[in-house]
Amino acid sequence: MKMRVMAYRKIVMLRLVDNLVLHLLTSMKNLVNEEMEAEVFKELMGGNRALERLLEESTVVANKREKRKNPKMFLLK
Numbered sequence: 001m002k003m004r005v006m007a008y009r010k011i012v013m014l015r016l017v018d019n020l021v022l023h024l025l026t027s028m029k030n031l032v033n034e035e036m037e038a039e040v041f042k043e044l045m046g047g048n049r050a051l052e053r054l055l056e057e058s059t060v061v062a063n064k065r066e067k068r069k070n071p072k073m074f075l076l077k
Contacts, residue, residue, distance in 0.1 A: 044054065
């Protein structure tokens with residue numbers, strides 16, 4: 001009888017842990033997908049040209065593009 005209870009206890013504990021992990025995963029997924037998505041959207045569409053700043057090209061990228069436009073610069077180095 002004691003062996004049956006011990007075996008059953010292990011199964012129950014594993015299921016409890018599995019359910020806890022699944023609940024945590026689902027909660028985190030909902031947090032990221034629903035709640036944070038709304039905040040990010042508000043931040044991007046908010047004032048102060050937030051979306052325009054996001055789409056602006058950085059100076060590093062502009063410099064790399066200019067270097068690639070001028071192939072002589074690569075040949076001299």
